[in-house]
Amino acid sequence: MDYMSIIVIILAVLLILAAFFVIRSKDLVAAVVASAVVSLISSIYFYILQAPDVALTEAAIGVALTTIFFMITIRKTRRDEE
Amino acid sequence: MIYAFFGVAIAGLILAAIRFAIGPTVPDRLVALDTMTTITTAFLVLLGFFFERYIYIDVALIYGVLGFVGVLTMARYFEGGL
Amino acid sequence: MYQILEYAGMVVTTIGVIFLFLGGLGVLRMPDVYTRMQAGTKATTLGAVGAIVGVGMMHPEWFFKTSIIALFILLSNPISSHALARGSYKIGIKVWQKKKIDAYEDALKKVKKEEEAV
Numbered sequence: 001m002d003y004m005s006i007i008v009i010i011l012a013v014l015l016i017l018a019a020f021f022v023i024r025s026k027d028l029v030a031a032v033v034a035s036a037v038v039s040l041i042s043s044i045y046f047y048i049l050q051a052p053d054v055a056l057t058e059a060a061i062g063v064a065l066t067t068i069f070f071m072i073t074i075r076k077t078r079r080d081e082e
Numbered sequence: 083m084i085y086a087f088f089g090v091a092i093a094g095l096i097l098a099a100i101r102f103a104i105g106p107t108v109p110d111r112l113v114a115l116d117t118m119t120t121i122t123t124a125f126l127v128l129l130g131f132f133f134e135r136y137i138y139i140d141v142a143l144i145y146g147v148l149g150f151v152g153v154l155t156m157a158r159y160f161e162g163g164l
Numbered sequence: 165m166y167q168i169l170e171y172a173g174m175v176v177t178t179i180g181v182i183f184l185f186l187g188g189l190g191v192l193r194m195p196d197v198y199t200r201m202q203a204g205t206k207a208t209t210l211g212a213v214g215a216i217v218g219v220g221m222m223h224p225e226w227f228f229k230t231s232i233i234a235l236f237i238l239l240s241n242p243i244s245s246h247a248l249a250r251g252s253y254k255i256g257i258k259v260w261q262k263k264k265i266d267a268y269e270d271a272l273k274k275v276k277k278e279e280e281a282v
Binding site: 003007010011014017018021027029030032033034036037040043044047048050052055056059060063064067068071072074075 | 085088092095096099102103108111112115118119122125126129133135137138140141144145148149151152155156159164
């Protein structure tokens with residue numbers, strides 16, 4: 001097996017586990033942090049697949065903008081899901 | 083040689099991801115996210131060196147500039163601001 | 165000349181990547197939030213700066229942009245760590261080992277006493 005594909009498989013496992021954590025978590029703040037992790041790993045994916053412009057957009061939006069909007073929304077509503 | 087760099091950096095990323103999975107409180111997960119962002123920045127620069135493309139370094143530049151905004155927003159939420 | 169610079173960059177990158185791994189290990193192994201933050205910020209800052217500057221030394225025409233990335237990491241990593249430490253102290257995360265030394269609490273008491281005196 002190629003060395004690069006081993007890295008890709010490891011990153012895929014981390015990506016799927018983080019996305020599963022986003023869905024299953026009851027604490028919405030922890031879910032927002034996990035969605036930042038999903039954005040981070042998918043940005044590495046776009047980078048490996050030779051699309052640096054998409055990775056640039058994913059980095060700028062996923063790390064900064066999504067987190068800020070979700071945190072403002074959680075501040076104005078509730079933190080815990082029932 | 084560059085493959086050994088990739089392996090060691092990915093190992094650090096996996097250890098931080100394990101702390102992210104088992105961390106009991108939200109600040110533990112935020113510390114893990116901060117660590118993963120910094121490791122990812124260095125990893126993207128190493129990948130750009132591997133692919134021999136100068137333009138790929140820009141993604142790491144975006145992570146270096148914007149990577150702390152999400153953690154800063156979360157910290158403001160904990161302090162009661164925002 | 166370039167050969168010497170390439171070997172030096174390889175050594176610096178190796179040291180940086182080892183520090184990145186040690187940062188991840190410290191985040192996993194340390195006992196509470198503040199010690200984890202110390203491992204995850206200081207070690208990974210040194211590691212990332214070492215790795216990025218090492219790549220810049222291996223490719224001398226990339227050195228300007230990589231040094232800009234290293235400068236931004238050097239500036240922005242302590243900011244986020246400081247804000248996170250303040251926030252996690254405010255929501256009541258306990259310090260490990262029964263508060264033998266808690267300098268921030270003493271400073272808060274001092275500030276409160278001075279405000280009452282005024």
